[in-house]
Each structure stands twice: as C-alpha cells, then as structure tokens.
Amino acid sequence: MHSTMFAMPLTIARILRHGSTIHGSSTVGTWNGDGFDRLTYAEVGERAARLAHALRTRLGVDVGTRPQDRQGVVGTFMWNNARHLELCLAVPAMGAVAHPVNLRMTDAQIAYTVRHSGDEVLVVDAVLIDVLAPVLPLLPSTLRHIVVAGPGDRGPLAGFAGEVHDYEELIADSPSDYPWEEELDEHTAAVICYTSGTTGHPKGIVYSHRSIYLHCLQGAAPNRYDLTLRETAFPIGPMFHVNGWGIPHAAFATGADLLLTDRHSKPASLARIIEAGRPGVAAAVPTVWTGLLDELDARPRDTSSLRRGLVGGSACPPGLIAAYRERHGVELLHAWGMAETSSLVTTALPPRGVDAEQEWAHRVSQGQFPVSVRFRVVGPDGAVVPNDGVSTGELQLRGPCVTAAYHGGVDAPPHRPAEHFTADGWLRTGDIGNVSPDGFLTLTDRAKDVIKSGGEFISSVALENALTEHPAVVEAAVVAVSDDHWGERPLAAVSLRAGSRVDFEDLRDFLRLHLASWMVPERWAVVGRVPKTSVGKHDKRRIRDEYARGLLDVVHLGGRPGGGAAAGQAGPAGG
C-alpha cells in the first residue's frame, strides 16, 4: 500500500538552509590564537552561496542531483575553520562532491587521493601551502584550480600548471543566495573521505546526503552530542576525519554554536579555547584528551562549561575517564566508530539502576549500539556468535550510515574486497570483540592481530596487557604465528627492564594467573624494544616478518597449550 507522505529527500541543502535561516544568529568561532573570529550561521550561508556561484560559473564545477549524474569534486586542504565549514556545506548543497583531504597522509597518499577522487579544484589554507608544496609535482593534470584561503606566500605554488585563485577574491562578487538542491536524490554522493590502512592505497568512502543527514539527526540525541540551540559544541577532531564526526552538521541542524581550532590544536590552545569559548560538549581522540589533561593538571583553567567530552577513534584508557571525572568534573563519554560508519556508532552511556562497578564497566566499554546500525559478531568458524558478553568474533555491520563498498575512482564502479566486505553484504570492521546482551560492545583486538587457535580467538591485546603487568616487562607485543596443530598460536615478544632476569616459564606461569591456560604462548622472544610504526603503534607486521625470516631468537617452551614442558631463559634487554 502506498503511504501518503511526501517523498521529500534528506539533503545537506536542507541542513544548510535551515541552519543559515532559523539558526542564522548562531555562530561559528574560529580561534585565531588570541580570540575567536566569529561568523553567524546566516553569514556562513551567504558566503556558502557566493562560493557555490563562483565554483559553478567561474570554475565550471559540474553539479548533479541523481547518483548517475556526473558531479565535480572539490578538494579541501584545510584546518578546522569557518571557510572549511562553508565549503563542506556549500559543495554538497549545490550538487557537487566535497573531498576533505587528510593532511596527515604521506605526500604520495595525498596525491593518490586527489587523483583517485578526481578533484578538479583544491582549496588550500595559505598556512598549509608549505605542506602542499612537495605534493604539487605528484598531482594529476585533472586538478585545474588551486584556491588559496587567507594571506600568505603563494610562491611555492609557482610550479602549478593550472590556475591559482584567491578565495576571497573568487567569491567577492557573487550573489549571496543560491538555489540549493534541497530536493535532489538523497542517495547522491555528498562527501568523499579516505582512510589509510597500514597497507595498500587509501580507501575512499563516498557518503551520501542520506547517510550524512541520518547521522546528523542521531547526533543531537542526549546519549551522543546532546545538542540544542542552547549549546556550544567543540569538534576538536579535524573535519577531514569523517566530517568532524558529524558535529558541524548537527550544529547547523540544531542551532548549537560551534568552536573551531584552525591550526591551533596543541593542548595549551585547546585549554584556552575551552576557557574562552565555554563549550558544553567537545569531541576528540584519546591522545588529544590525554594531552589536554596534562595541560590542565599543570596549568589549571576554567573548564567549568564542559560537561561532556566524546572520546573515540581508538580505545580510551579507563584511567583517562576517571581522571577527567575526578579532577575536572568532565564526563568523558566513550564512543566507537570508524570512517566506514560515518563516525559515531556506539556510545557508552550506562543504564540506570546498576551498581558502581557495573556503571564503570559500561562506561569503559565501547558503548551501546543505536537503532540504525545492525551488527553481528562472527566467530573464527564463520558462525554468528551470541551476544552474551563473552563469545568473541569479528564485528560486522550494516546500516544506512555504513559503507557497503569502497570508491572505485573516477568512472569506475565501487569495489568490495572480500577482506572488508562479506559475500552476504556486511562490512567487516576488522575489529574483534564481544557484545553484551544489552548491546554494549567490548573490542579486544584488531582482526589482523588476533590469534585464531583451534577454533577460538586469543586476544593479542589481552596477552600484552597481562604481560606488561609483570614487573620485569617494559613492553610486550604478541603476534600470531602458524602452527601445524592449532592453525595459529601466539608468539610473545617482550622487552625486559634493564638489570632484570626472568625465565620465560615464570612469565608463562604469571600469565596463567590472569588468562585461560590455552591462551598462554609457547613461543617467546626477547627484543631490545618493540618496533613501532610511524604513529607509535606496535609494528606487529615487522615482528611477524622477522619471525618468518628467522631473524627472531625464539624459545619454544614445548608441550601442548595448557601444559608446561621445556624451559627457556632470557637475559635482560640490551641497554
């Protein structure tokens, strides 16, 4: 039976129009190092309109209103600031596609993403020209325009073969209203973001108007950003990371004011921004919250406005949540999501009526699933395991805000590599964990690091955490190595405290106090220090490589998992 409701689509144009009219007096404040440069949302709307006219008529950016239409792609190479905000709203609202380029990728990766997404225009903060300069020779000829935002030396752009424009000059003479595409097909592309794994090329995710809008509607909820027109939101994470976790859209939809860091993202700046801008809610990755905590502990500031901080992007140390609660009166709300899920999936607001221990267990979990995301946990044998809080497997997702494929590039169809998507249509998150009966997720490992041993998962992280509690161990990394009988078994590479001597058998016995005996490794090696990736994570790939090439001095304690047999002994770490 046909419903009688309007088939009106969910579009970014609607968010922009609503925010710049109904919430026209709300403001975005961009930190300039001493204070805020403020624009009202009405001014953002007018500047977005001028920009859209300029992109359309002066730079010839194509627009479309259906998924099958050709749409121009406009890249941004910018910090979080009001210009970046107006770009990320205007470009999709006019029917083109925004591509916020991740500044933190390598030069080759940046060039790859500009080529792969087909950027014709790249808007660059003047202060980032130096960062862009080494990428210039790698950029494709399809990039026709570079638009420079703000004052600064254009010299390094001299070698660019296309045209260079000044942002303010470009938009100066255009009309301040624009016929935004409020009724385009909501499945049309709106924004492309790229996520860089440790291997292969960055992978592109093409968010639709629908996915961004639905994520935005949920974002206002009281177990998420909790936004109304009475609030000020401070998205600390960059807008090139999954649209600033959707906070800018949610602010425009609700009328909450926005604070943006521009290039001032060091802890001391964040503390000043919070004191001066008085946000009620902020969002950042754990390392940012850790840096801010150290800053606030050392140089206290008035952060009394801040009642909630979303923390996600990687697992949050429970001590960090406790420290903010106890020392600064801030509720850090643990959240989990990824670029592939439009950012936020789970948030860890505990249920009521539980004791303090349970309350804490819920708080430090990854959080509870929302209505709009379907999930399942798939065990090592490929079967879905129950949500009993114990059974472990890979987390797989479906949903209107979840990606079903990766972007194939200009004129190429999307692709669904089996490593990331199941044949029956689920996203493989690559995360290993369990879900409680009340839908709270606990992640224990990355799929590529977990050890699949005799039909069970062994968490490398659980072993590493237990090992580092031993007084002789400085660092530990556990990797899977192949085993004729069990398929895989864990290998523990430990770095020992200078001057300490310890038997591997002692370590094995120590682990048995904390973990099931079948989880405890037989294979052990001592390393000077655990090798790290460029972002400071354990480089487990290198350990696996060195093991495979026979470069590690491995002791095998022998016996079947759970029993103890031969013994080995290790000296202290060198240096």
Add this chain to the structure above:
Amino acid sequence: MHSTMFAMPLTIARILRHGSTIHGSSTVGTWNGDGFDRLTYAEVGERAARLAHALRTRLGVDVGTRPQDRQGVVGTFMWNNARHLELCLAVPAMGAVAHPVNLRMTDAQIAYTVRHSGDEVLVVDAVLIDVLAPVLPLLPSTLRHIVVAGPGDRGPLAGFAGEVHDYEELIADSPSDYPWEEELDEHTAAVICYTSGTTGHPKGIVYSHRSIYLHCLQGAAPNRYDLTLRETAFPIGPMFHVNGWGIPHAAFATGADLLLTDRHSKPASLARIIEAGRPGVAAAVPTVWTGLLDELDARPRDTSSLRRGLVGGSACPPGLIAAYRERHGVELLHAWGMAETSSLVTTALPPRGVDAEQEWAHRVSQGQFPVSVRFRVVGPDGAVVPNDGVSTGELQLRGPCVTAAYHGGVDAPPHRPAEHFTADGWLRTGDIGNVSPDGFLTLTDRAKDVIKSGGEFISSVALENALTEHPAVVEAAVVAVSDDHWGERPLAAVSLRAGSRVDFEDLRDFLRLHLASWMVPERWAVVGRVPKTSVGKHDKRRIRDEYARGLLDVVHLGGRPGGGAAAGQAGPAGG
C-alpha cells in the same frame, strides 16, 4: 556520483528488533488501577512475534514489502496498553498495516474508517465491547475477524457475522520469533490514522515506515522527548492519536521505559501513575494538563520525577505553563503538530542569552521548526510573507514526515483536495499565524475562521480575546461575513453579563484600545450564549449559518473600518 553507503531502509521492524533485543530488559508498565502490569521489551517482542504468526497463518492477513503490494489492514479498538503496543509494532513490522481506530469518533465515523481503510481484523479491548456494540451493525462485511483482548462479556458481539477470537488463545501456540521485514521498501504503508474535521468524512493519513522512523529518530532529541535508556516516558495521549505522538517508537529505539494508562485516564489516575511510575517526561493535550493541575493542587502527590511535560494538540494557556513551573517544578514544553505531520513539528525550547520576557515569549509560542520540516507562510494574496514575526498568513508545510495527500480508500488512489493541498505541493495546515526570524511559530487563528479583509488577515481569536476582557462580556465569537467593499469583514456575536448594559460603540471603542482600528467590526449581535460544538468549541459555522439566513439581529455601526458613524445599543443577554 553513486555513494558507497548501504541502501538499508528505515523500518519499524528495525525499531522492534532493536528494542526487543538491545533494550530487552526495559519495561512497559500498564496501569491496572492499583499498580503496573509490567512486560519487558523482550517479552513484548516475543508476544509481537506470536501475534504476527497468528495474524499471518490463522487469520490470513496479507503482507507486502513494497508500496505497490497488497497489504492486510488490522484495526485496533483499544486503550493505551501493552497489547496495543505490541500490535502497533508487530503489524507494520510483519508487512501489514495497523489502523488504530479513534474511539472518540461517532459510531458512523468509526464504521466509515473501518470500511474506508479496509480493515479485515479488528482487535478490541474487552472493556470496550460496549462502546463497539452500536457500531457492529454499521461495519462492512470485509471485516472478517474480531479479536477480543482481555476478559469480559462477549455477549454484545453475538450479532457479528464474522469470527470472534480470544487474543491470548489466538497467539498462545505460535513461535516466539518472527522473520520481521527489516529490509522492506521504507515508503511502504505502516499505519493509518484518521483525523475528523468538523465537516465531511474523517480523512485518512497513511504513515510510511520511513516517516515513522524519521519522526522517531528526532523524538529522542533534547528539545523534544529527551530520551535515553536512563529515562521513563509517559505518553498520556492515546495511541490512536498519531501513534501516541511517536513516543512508543522512540522508547523502543532508545530503551526508555514506558508507562501506559490503559483506561485510567482521569486526573486522579494520572497523578497516581506519575507518583508510582516516576516518569521523567510525559505528553498530553492542554485539557489533560489542566485537569491534572487541579488534581495535584487539590491532592498533592510526589511528582518530583517529572522534569518535562510536552503540551500540544491545541494552544496551551500561558497560565498553565506558569502554574506547573511555579507550583510543581515541571517544565511544560509547548509543542505544535497535527496528525498530518506525524505529530510533533515545533517545540518551544527558548534560546539562551535572552531576558526573562523574551524567554517567556518563546516558551508560550508554538515553538521552533526542526530541520526536517520545510515551511512557508502564505498571505491573503497568495504570496509568501517574510518570517518577521509580524506578517501573517496560512502555514504551509512539506517534509518527509508530512502528508502529501489523504488516503483514497481500498484500491483508490490518494486524493489531494485543494482545500488541504496546494497545486505546487504543500500541505495547507489551515492554521493562520506568523514565524519569527529565528523560526518560532505563533498561531493566531484557524484559516476557516480568519477574516480576509482588504488583503489583510484579521484574527477572529484576537478579537474574541480582546472582547472577553471587557467587563460586560461573558463570551464572544467573531466570524467572517461577506462585504461588498472589503471582501470579508468581522461580525462580533457577544453574550453579555446579566444586568449589564453596554453600547456596541463602547465595545468598538474598547477594541480600538487593543487592536488596529481597521480590524474592529462594524457588525454586532447579541446572543444568549455562544453556540458550541459537541467538544465545547465555539460553533462558528452555526453563527455564520444563522447570519446568512437572517436569524441574527445584527446592528451595523456604519462608516468605513477605522471611522465611527452610526450607533447601536444592545440590552443584556436574556437570562
């Protein structure tokens, strides 16, 4: 460009599945007069599954997954209780259509809606059999089954030609899980509700899965029901009024507990339910809040849990908002919406940073538009007027939760009468008002009552409110009458206090103190009392009819609007 996101639909099956698993330990409490009969959402889910099996296999209800499919329609004739909840979730989630019948319509209207929507099954609360009995002879033969919920005398159903079933017996032997249609086309029909105007047949609105889901996602927001798994919600309004304003769906989506009145909707029962069930948020029409206020003032109870009450359905007297705030510490949040808009549109959460007077002005307005509803105000000349808080016109809407037509009945297409829908695709709300620059709506009149005079609107309500401030006036009703020069002019029918004498010229001069002189009526009549409709509203149609038929003794003060000329004098009302 194609997005890479899953095209997963928004369905009631998703809400039911999520609520009955993730939030399986949340509860719905149905008041039994002494306490709550509680079911967990997991139990609701199991009972819903049993019901779906029984409807499908025992009663042969058709299901569909696309708008073009034939779907069976299941009517409900029930109070707010857990069985009604499981019906309203199960029927759409299985791919059929739920039709919560409005118990408060006339017998003929009830029979009309059952026939028009094509109900094959009608589920009746046993305690409502006596209310249904006089409707039985009017019911169509297409109604094949009556299912009786709860114990009670089935005698009055003896004359029903179809089969009569007992609800619990019907569902007893079915499996407790069901393959809910989680991935049906979201534009498929889910629920039909009928709205009864003062003229003509009731009009059917067919909500889609999409419209209910989107309304539900917004419902959790902090400027609406503000729901999380830590909350208890109390939808006082009946579920046959626009799905209980969407609160049951929002509770299942968020895990908030639910309280339901069953048949106990008198103020004393509401007070006991609040004291015993400790809801944080409730929702009802102004008359219910007024009755509850009198009850709480007379017999105080512990209502300390209640922090917010949504009030809508008709304009809320400001004094009611003040009384709850001052005497009971409850924030009454003024809201506006209609059956045609899936219930909630605007809510009146004031902005921050305004003075007390402005705060109050925002609170007593109808509230601020949300992102998902497009609106325009159309003046008497058909042109859109600016949102300046002054310019007045008819409110017109579009949006994914707004109806674009009325249901045409079984096998008939939807219809769009020009009285209710514009040619360019907007719903005419029939409400007259203005919108401030920050999107706050103030309604002043119904379109059918407003006076269109010389290209301007004159509010009948404004004239009536001003007239009743005169000490000699008991009641006043103002209607439009045709005028050769101005198109329409107001006619004021007043009922005077016994023993008082007043000149119409005095009343005219009194009005000029309050309103622009061109708004002041020339035509005056005294009536014994203002005629009322069956629900106690001024029966303006009768006054217009009596005027047209020359039955009113009308004095014409003469002169042009704004000037004063001839005089008239009236005696007091008889008796």
